[in-house]
Amino acid sequence: MTYGGNTSCVEVLLDGEVALVLDAGTGIRALGLDLVRRGVREIHLFLTHLHLDHLEGLRFFAPLWDPDVTVEVWGPRSPVLSLRERILRGFSPPLFPIDFRDVPARITFHDLPAEPWPTNGVSLSSDLVLHPGPTVGFRLAAGGSSVAYLPDHEPALAGIEGRSPDWVSGGALAAGVDVLLHDAQYLDDEYGSRIGWGHSSVDDAVAYRRAVGAERLVLFHHEPERSDRGLELLQDRARELSGGDGLAPELAREGMLIDVA
Amino acid sequence: MELQRQKHLVLILAREFASNLSTPTLLTDADGNLVFYNEAAESVLGRRFSEVEETGLDDWLAGFEARTLDSQPVPPDQRPGRVALDQRRPSHLRYLTTSVDGVEREIEVTAFPLFAHTDEFVGVVVIFWRD
Numbered sequence: 001m002t003y004g005g006n007t008s009c010v011e012v013l014l015d016g017e018v019a020l021v022l023d024a025g026t027g028i029r030a031l032g033l034d035l036v037r038r039g040v041r042e043i044h045l046f047l048t049h050l051h052l053d054h055l056e057g058l059r060f061f062a063p064l065w066d067p068d069v070t071v072e073v074w075g076p077r078s079p080v081l082s083l084r085e086r087i088l089r090g091f092s093p094p095l096f097p098i099d100f101r102d103v104p105a106r107i108t109f110h111d112l113p114a115e116p117w118p119t120n121g122v123s124l125s126s127d128l129v130l131h132p133g134p135t136v137g138f139r140l141a142a143g144g145s146s147v148a149y150l151p152d153h154e155p156a157l158a159g160i161e162g163r164s165p166d167w168v169s170g171g172a173l174a175a176g177v178d179v180l181l182h183d184a185q186y187l188d189d190e191y192g193s194r195i196g197w198g199h200s201s202v203d204d205a206v207a208y209r210r211a212v213g214a215e216r217l218v219l220f221h222h223e224p225e226r227s228d229r230g231l232e233l234l235q236d237r238a239r240e241l242s243g244g245d246g247l248a249p250e251l252a253r254e255g256m257l258i259d260v261a
Numbered sequence: 262m263e264l265q266r267q268k269h270l271v272l273i274l275a276r277e278f279a280s281n282l283s284t285p286t287l288l289t290d291a292d293g294n295l296v297f298y299n300e301a302a303e304s305v306l307g308r309r310f311s312e313v314e315e316t317g318l319d320d321w322l323a324g325f326e327a328r329t330l331d332s333q334p335v336p337p338d339q340r341p342g343r344v345a346l347d348q349r350r351p352s353h354l355r356y357l358t359t360s361v362d363g364v365e366r367e368i369e370v371t372a373f374p375l376f377a378h379t380d381e382f383v384g385v386v387v388i389f390w391r392d
Contacts, residue, residue, distance in 0.1 A: 077378060079377070079378050079379070127266075127267050127270070128269070128270035128377075129270065130270065130273075130274075157277065158273045158274060158276070158277040159277065165265060165267075166265050166266065166267055166268050167268055167273060167276065168267070168273075169267070169270060169273055170267065171267050172265055172266050172267040173267070175265070
């Protein structure tokens with residue numbers, strides 16, 4: 001498998017001994033082992049939402065089992081239950097043998113603030129975006145560079161083109177970023193029967209990139225059934241649609257390193 | 262560079278919802294700024310939405326005289342949009358109004374507040390019902 005099979009997890013590599021992690025899909029298991037190896041003791045985990053493919057790796061995140069580790073978990077507010085209550089549902093029997101109170105690491109939960117805030121040299125912004133249930137996207141900016149992370153996003157439901165950016169879901173987060181990691185799960189002919197599921201077609205991902213003026217589009221949230229060859233055909237389609245706009249779109253792949261310095 | 266903030270997702274969804282309705286519908290944000298009305302509302306309000314800037318609801322209401330069915334003036338703070346905005350509760354009223362075409366019509370107006378969370382008021386929906 002060239003592009004990997006784990007679900008969403010991205011580390012923002014910074015100087016120093018603090019880790020910033022976006023989402024806790026199954027990819028966080030290998031990352032956790034790496035953080036242990038690197039001796040990282042302070043981790044900030046930012047969750048776009050709590051669907052299982054963005055959370056199921058947390059229980060297998062090795063740093064949680066070290067009492068000297070601090071984990072700050074940030075996520076979207078829910079109209080009903082707190083972030084802590086929602087996460088703990090999956091962290092107790094019968095879904096998991098160990099109760100959360102027995103996890104040794106020091107873990108605290110925070111609702112994401114409404115305004116941008118600085119953390120470890122990075123300015124972080126979040127905003128609610130179109131996806132079923134409370135879901136956010138993130139924008140990270142530092143030293144004149146910026147990245148937007150919108151892994152699960154269906155902006156076409158409320159329109160992408162022909163409206164001002166403040167009326168486009170995630171439009172402010174993604175405006176003019178150097179790198180846009182964006183949902184492109186479906187081919188256009190697949191999307192028609194999946195409207196409202198919360199994910200984008202590759203055509204819409206390219207249109208969105210054009211609407212927000214992002215320089216580089218990284219195609220994210222691959223359809224699990226798609227082969228490497230199928231993914232490459234999807235990438236070909238994105239490049240064909242992009243024409244000469246910005247850098248050629250590319251598929252996200254496991255272990256991919258994106259330098260935005 | 263200061264980035265322009267996105268409208269609240271609830272407003273974005275409300276706009277998309279309204280834009281697909283044949284019922285005249287108007288949206289304000291939490292500050293009472295008129296941020297959208299649909300094509301059906303253009304015939305009530307007399308102007309295309311694309312021709313107007315975001316403006317305060319009161320400025321708009323001032324352009325539409327409202328009278329009770331026995332021809333008494335309806336104070337601005339008793340009009341449904343204003344009630345939903347100020348008191349954050351739904352409101353409904355049948356009244357007489359003179360539209361931009363100069364014709365007096367009986368109209369019913371329903372307004373209700375939008376809350377993203379119980380403590381997060383994001384705007385108001387105003388719906389105009391005509392025969």
